[in-house]
Amino acid sequence: MAERKVPFFVYPDVYRDDAEEIQKIVDDVGNRGAFILQKDLEQFEKNLSDYLGIKHVLGVGNATDGLYMLCRASGLGPGDEVLFCTHTMVATAAGISFSGATPVPVETGWDHEMDPSSVEQAITSKTKAIMPTQLNGRCADMDALQKIADKHGLFILEDSAQALGAKYKGKCAGSFGRGGVISFYPAKTLGCLGDGGCIITNDDEVYEQCKLFRDHGRIDTLEVVCWCLNSRLDNLQAAILDYKLTKYDQAISRRREIAGKYQEGLGGLDAVRLPPGPEQDADRFDIFQNYEIEAERRDELKSYLAENGIGTMIQWGGLPVHAMKKLGFTRSLPFTEQLFEKLLMLPMNTSLTDDDVEYVCATIRQFYQ
Incomplete structure (x- = not known):
């Protein structure tokens, strides 16, 4: 057997595979001075929304911030418990914790996704939501999780950071509950040249709340109506992602x-x-x-x-x-x-x-x- 090198991931290829087009995008965005919340971001949000068949896409600084904003927009806070699958990045639990709610870990199933039977056993009077991680680009058993949520009056939020375009019975990851998040970390299936993420939701109220939360709690008139983050997907990264989406x-x-x-x-x-x-x-x-x-x-x-x-x-x-x-x-x-x-x-x-x-x-x- 001839020895060869097979790296786990080649980070320079994130740039090199599209270097010529990326240079054009950088020149275009730079020459327009279009750096924050510009038309490139709006265009990417619209194109990704169309691609997924989901009503709203909101570009944010990273998927962890997105989870926090989703939790907050869903009314979670101190005294509430959210069940999550422990086979996930710590960011899943962090998004819950930042909102003031308590992350409660449950078992992984044979498929490496959230185990519905473990979810059922972990529910208490404080449980308000279930947050499956759609891990490795595969969806959990969403029928079983939705049945449990309906039975106990809970709602679902999805950490779909690794699952852009993954589907369960024809529905995209991130579309089963009040909302989900996608990561654009460079090693993701759709990766940018730094940190980036988005919130996806079919819920108008969740979308409007998260739109406030990503930009200092400001409405379009620049009136500040709540405390929140500065977590906007960079316009240059959005332009690069929009190009890469055409080849996704x-x-x-x-x-x-x-x-x-x-x-x-x-x-x-x-x-x-x-x-x-x-x-x-x-x-x-x-x-x-x-x-x-x-x-x-x-x-x-x-x-x-x-x-x-x-x-x-x-x-x-x-x-x-x-x-x-x-x-x-x-x-x-x-x-x-x-x-x-x-x-x-x-x-x-x-x-x-x-x-x-x-x-x-x-x-x-x-x-x-």
Whole structure:
């Protein structure tokens, strides 16, 4: 087997793949002096709204701020509890906590998404909302979660930071409850050249509230009506994202193609549990933000792949959020804790070639042989 290098992610490619067009955009925006809340942002918000079939898109500084604004616009505050899946970035819980509400972690399911049975068990008289993370570009079981929400008089907010365009039964991530957020961090499926995010919602009131919250609590007349953030998606980043959106379908198609090749190359390997293939679940359209496997002897495998030039990653530094004890969490979630001993992300991005994927699969098979 010829040795080769397969990085986990090549950050310079976020720029280099579109360098010529990005330079044109920078010149255009710069020469117009159009830096904050200009037509490029409005155009991107409109185009993304049309793409998703969601009524409102609001560009914000990052998805974490977006979660905070969604929580606040939904009336959450001190004394309220919000259930979230602990297999997520700490930002999910942070958005809840910043609003004054209490984030309550629940178990991860077999599909690496929020476990509905754990949600049901965690509900108390203080519970007001459920916040699934649509992880790795895949939606949770939204039918089950909505049924629980309806039964207990709760509402749903979605951390769909990793799931732009992912669908459950034809509905886009972020459209199931009062609202959701998308991240435009450079390594995301639609990434900008820095931090960025957006709020998506079909709720007019939530949209109007969040529009205030992202710009110092100012209405169009510049009258300040509440305390809030300065968290506006930079106009230059919006222009770059708007260009990249025109190629987004091709990027997702390629990711799904890579996932299919992983399925072919690693299928039937007893020591590795794969995510569902791109055509295996009729209810879900996965965009494969990440390709996360469960692997026996995970740490040994990770080291072996590194020795053979293959980059991998363990999400969240190997810690589910509820294990971050300095944040005040005390719950034990046995299934998630056992799961985290096996989780490993393989390279998944549009810089990969077919030969790269075949090399990764062959190297994993060699390790277990």
